[in-house]
Amino acid sequence: MSGDLTHRWRLSPLRRVLPFLLLLEAGCLLVAQQAPHAGLVETRVELVPLLFVFTLLVEYLDIEVVYRNRVYDYTINELPTVMSLCLVGLQYALLVRLLADIAFHPRTGRSPIKLVGNLALHAWELTTAYTGIRLLLDGADVRRPTSWPAVVLALLVASALSILVLTVMKTLYDGRRISLSEPLRDGAQTVAPLIVEGLAACVLLALLGSPAGLVLFLVLVFGVLAWFRQANRQGIRHQQLTLLAGFTDALAAQVETSDVLTTVLGRSSDICRTSRAVLVLDPGDGRLTLVSSRLGEQLTHEVLDRTSLMELVEHGPRLLTRGTASASLTETDLSHGVFVPLRRDGRVVGVLGVGDRTDGRTEFDPSEVRLVESMAAAASVALEKSRLLDLARQESEEREQAALHDQLTGLPNRALMTRHLEQDLVGDATTVVVLGLDRFHDVNDALGQDVGDALLRLVGERLSEACSEGGIVGRLGGDEFLVLLPGALEVCMNDALALQQALEAPFETGGVLVDLRATAGVGASEHGYDAELLIRHAERALREAKDRGVGLLVHDAVLAGASARRLALAPDLRRAVEQAELDVAYQPKVDLRTGTSNGVEALARWTSDRHGFVGPDEFVPLAEQLGLVSALTRFVLDRALALSARTGTSVAVNVSPRGFADGALVEDVSDALTRHAVPAGLLTLEITEGTVMSDPAVGLELLQQLSALGVRLSVDDFGTGYSSLSYLKRLPVDEVKIDRSFVMSMTSDHDDAAIVGSIVRLAHDLGLSVVAEGVETADAWLALRELGCDVAQGYFQSRPVPAEALAVFERAWPAQVEALLAMPPARPLRSIHGT
Numbered sequence: 001m002s003g004d005l006t007h008r009w010r011l012s013p014l015r016r017v018l019p020f021l022l023l024l025e026a027g028c029l030l031v032a033q034q035a036p037h038a039g040l041v042e043t044r045v046e047l048v049p050l051l052f053v054f055t056l057l058v059e060y061l062d063i064e065v066v067y068r069n070r071v072y073d074y075t076i077n078e079l080p081t082v083m084s085l086c087l088v089g090l091q092y093a094l095l096v097r098l099l100a101d102i103a104f105h106p107r108t109g110r111s112p113i114k115l116v117g118n119l120a121l122h123a124w125e126l127t128t129a130y131t132g133i134r135l136l137l138d139g140a141d142v143r144r145p146t147s148w149p150a151v152v153l154a155l156l157v158a159s160a161l162s163i164l165v166l167t168v169m170k171t172l173y174d175g176r177r178i179s180l181s182e183p184l185r186d187g188a189q190t191v192a193p194l195i196v197e198g199l200a201a202c203v204l205l206a207l208l209g210s211p212a213g214l215v216l217f218l219v220l221v222f223g224v225l226a227w228f229r230q231a232n233r234q235g236i237r238h239q240q241l242t243l244l245a246g247f248t249d250a251l252a253a254q255v256e257t258s259d260v261l262t263t264v265l266g267r268s269s270d271i272c273r274t275s276r277a278v279l280v281l282d283p284g285d286g287r288l289t290l291v292s293s294r295l296g297e298q299l300t301h302e303v304l305d306r307t308s309l310m311e312l313v314e315h316g317p318r319l320l321t322r323g324t325a326s327a328s329l330t331e332t333d334l335s336h337g338v339f340v341p342l343r344r345d346g347r348v349v350g351v352l353g354v355g356d357r358t359d360g361r362t363e364f365d366p367s368e369v370r371l372v373e374s375m376a377a378a379a380s381v382a383l384e385k386s387r388l389l390d391l392a393r394q395e396s397e398e399r400e401q402a403a404l405h406d407q408l409t410g411l412p413n414r415a416l417m418t419r420h421l422e423q424d425l426v427g428d429a430t431t432v433v434v435l436g437l438d439r440f441h442d443v444n445d446a447l448g449q450d451v452g453d454a455l456l457r458l459v460g461e462r463l464s465e466a467c468s469e470g471g472i473v474g475r476l477g478g479d480e481f482l483v484l485l486p487g488a489l490e491v492c493m494n495d496a497l498a499l500q501q502a503l504e505a506p507f508e509t510g511g512v513l514v515d516l517r518a519t520a521g522v523g524a525s526e527h528g529y530d531a532e533l534l535i536r537h538a539e540r541a542l543r544e545a546k547d548r549g550v551g552l553l554v555h556d557a558v559l560a561g562a563s564a565r566r567l568a569l570a571p572d573l574r575r576a577v578e579q580a581e582l583d584v585a586y587q588p589k590v591d592l593r594t595g596t597s598n599g600v601e602a603l604a605r606w607t608s609d610r611h612g613f614v615g616p617d618e619f620v621p622l623a624e625q626l627g628l629v630s631a632l633t634r635f636v637l638d639r640a641l642a643l644s645a646r647t648g649t650s651v652a653v654n655v656s657p658r659g660f661a662d663g664a665l666v667e668d669v670s671d672a673l674t675r676h677a678v679p680a681g682l683l684t685l686e687i688t689e690g691t692v693m694s695d696p697a698v699g700l701e702l703l704q705q706l707s708a709l710g711v712r713l714s715v716d717d718f719g720t721g722y723s724s725l726s727y728l729k730r731l732p733v734d735e736v737k738i739d740r741s742f743v744m745s746m747t748s749d750h751d752d753a754a755i756v757g758s759i760v761r762l763a764h765d766l767g768l769s770v771v772a773e774g775v776e777t778a779d780a781w782l783a784l785r786e787l788g789c790d791v792a793q794g795y796f797q798s799r800p801v802p803a804e805a806l807a808v809f810e811r812a813w814p815a816q817v818e819a820l821l822a823m824p825p826a827r828p829l830r831s832i833h834g835t
Contacts, residue, residue, distance in 0.1 A: 020172055021120040028123035035090040044087050048096060055080040055100040056331030076287045078155055080130060090130045097122045103520045109135055122237060124165050129158035163626035237335050243271045244374055251382035265293035272354040272372060280351040317369050321448050338364045340373045342380040348711035352376040361788050408453055414472035417482050421531035430484055430527045431492035432539040433516040434498060438480035443514060454509040466502035468495045489524035496522055500551060519545045520552040527546050573619055574606050577628045582606045584639040585800035588809050589793045592785040593816035597810060598648030603800050604632060624658045633659045641676040643803050652684040657691040688716045707732040719759060729766055736763045740774025747779045757787050778820055
């Protein structure tokens with residue numbers, strides 16, 4: 001069925017035009033039958049073979065004329081036409097024309113329908129020219145000069161009618177309306193040649209009476225035609241070489257592949273005078289890319305499955321004519337053309353084809369084939385250059401992509417995010433959020449780096465999905481991600497919280513569900529308009545948030561100032577610790593039952609030559625960050641035990657969280673006790689409950705090792721950390737130290753008083769002694785004594801003092817105790833006992 005439909009579709013143009021052609025030829029034959037069997041001048045039937053040869057030679061001797069960079073083809077068909085009509089009559093003239101068309105047709109390579117059309121058109125031209133000459137001459141002798149204008153006019157009218165018939169034929173064949181501009185232009189271009197041909201025919205007829213003159217005229221005519229044709233062909237070759245030079249220069253100026261293709265296809269058509277040019281390129285994937293151009297149309301791209309086209313041109317150019325080409329060539333949709341290979345390193349990488357000539361010819365002579373080969377060579381060089389440039393550009397883009405993107409997640413890295421931020425800061429306000437994954441190193445340690453890398457990719461994807469419109473997500477490195485949010489801080493805070501919440505849902509990777517949490521630091525453009533500075537603000541806020549144990553923290557000026565001060569203090573603190581330039585102060589502790597001294601707590605103090613007095617709340621955390629805390633602990637421990645060795649005083653030393661986790665603590669304590677020959681029972685180590693409970697198993701083991709040395713152990717800041725009461729009975733400690741926040745307000749706050757009383761009773765029930773720090777008033781001292789607290793420490797008794805000032809306290813304190821014992825107990829405590 002489909003084959004029948006295709007066949008009908010192909011025949012439809014023929015069915016439209018064939019009846020018209022047959023009707024036209026029938027009409028011409030009818031006119032010829034009615035015409036006299038004689039020529040217009042004389043009847044010489046013996047000249048029919050000569051006129052046939054003359055007509056055939058004229059077809060071969062076409063004339064190419066270059067005008068305004070265009071080439072026009074002309075044949076002097078009117079010369080044998082007039083001579084045939086005048087010498088042998090219309091019937092024989094039609095026979096001569098018919099035989100010449102049939103003999104010349106194989107050279108054209110055109111379809112049979114074109115032959116039928118040419119026969120009909122030439123029959124129409126002969127018939128209309130014959131009729132016109134007869135009517136205009138009205139029996140006058142053609143050889144007389146006065147008759148020549150009539151002959152020329154008849155030829156012009158016949159030519160105009162032929163152009164009209166040709167337009168009708170094209171309209172019927174193509175099935176569409178043909179614009180009249182083209183036939184009018186063609187008609188205008190033939191006026192001058194027709195006049196010349198008509199006059200030449202008349203002159204030739206006038207010379208027929210002299211055989212020598214006739215031979216001389218024919219020799220002269222054909223000589224002039226041959227010379228003119230050769231001269232024009234030389235002009236055309238020169239023009240083509242000029243265009244080829246321009247073609248090469250134009251290609252040398254192109255760098256983009258698309259521009260190279262446009263130049264090659266467009267200029268190839270102009271140089272070769274064709275309406276169609278194609279490039280078939282082999283990208284190396286087994287499929288061919290067809291890029292074609294037709295006059296008045298843009299480039300089109302198709303993909304060819306067959307690769308035999310490359311093989312057809314492997315050994316050189318390939319000419320295409322109807323009925324002689326392979327399927328691979330006709331697949332390019334050219335009816336007549338020449339194909340030449342494009343080579344790179346001796347290998348065929350493409351094909352350049354030009355065809356469907358605009359000058360009416362179908363063949364390509366050897367010089368034109370060489371011209372196409374030259375264009376193909378230039379095209380090969382240009383395409384190779386553009387290919388190399390594309391590769392270089394691609395490699396440059398890949399390097400830039402690698403330089404500006406995180407290799408693991410593909411997200412923008414710090415450099416690209418800084419660039420984005422610099423652009424954003426030119427316009428509206430921008431908020432910067434740095435998110436750090438909490439305890440991510442534990443995931444890597446437990447599940448392996450491959451799982452950790454997969455999690456980081458998933459985190460990047462989830463942040464990108466949760467990011468608000470206009471936001472940009474990037475990775476700074478490690479477990480930290482950077483998000484740029486458009487808008488001021490107050491507008492973007494909810495978005496920052498949403499980013500944190502987006503990471504709360506479990507992540508699944510490798511069949512494992514992993515829970516992650518993130519801490520966020522926020523910086524806003526109100527805090528600074530330098531992109532890198534703004535990112536550092538957010539990073540600093542993130543570090544502070546992790547140190548404080550909060551989920552999100554916004555950068556502020558106070559925080560920035562504190563960080564800057566820490567940077568200035570760091571080198572001086574390191575030198576002070578390494579060179580033992582710090583001091584130790586001692587704060588006395590008093591037994592509440594007897595009022596006598598119960599020892600001292602050794603506290604590090606630092607007075608810098610450059611910074612003045614620096615409080616322990618400032619330099620101790622800095623020592624932890626600098627890795628100096630163990631050295632600082634050893635320094636204080638050494639000074640405290642030296643005092644104990646001299647005076648026999650019990651001393652207490654604080655151990656920071658990082659100092660406690662240091663594996664050398666037990667060894668340092670043992671060495672110091674041995675070095676100073678101090679009984680272990682005179683040393684108390686104060687450790688916060690948060691330090692112990694952050695890792696109960698490790699903390700319990702360390703406490704047991706210290707307890708085995710014989711030192712006393714105290715839980716410092718008790719009541720402010722973890723809910724550790726269930727562990728307290730398992731810890732090898734000797735005392736608890738109530739945090740100052742409860743003690744300082746216990747005489748005015750019933751709840752704090754209740755907490756203090758509860759701690760005292762609990763500790764005593766467990767066999768532990770109780771120390772209250774932060775005792776600053778007599779009422780608090782008496783209240784603690786009434787509650788049964790064992791030891792008091794605070795400013796009420798004494799501020800931390802140098803070692804040499806402790807003797808002053810020992811002398812003054814007994815009198816102060818007598819005054820205290822004479823005071824009545826504080827009123828709030830009676831309500832605790834219900835009295």
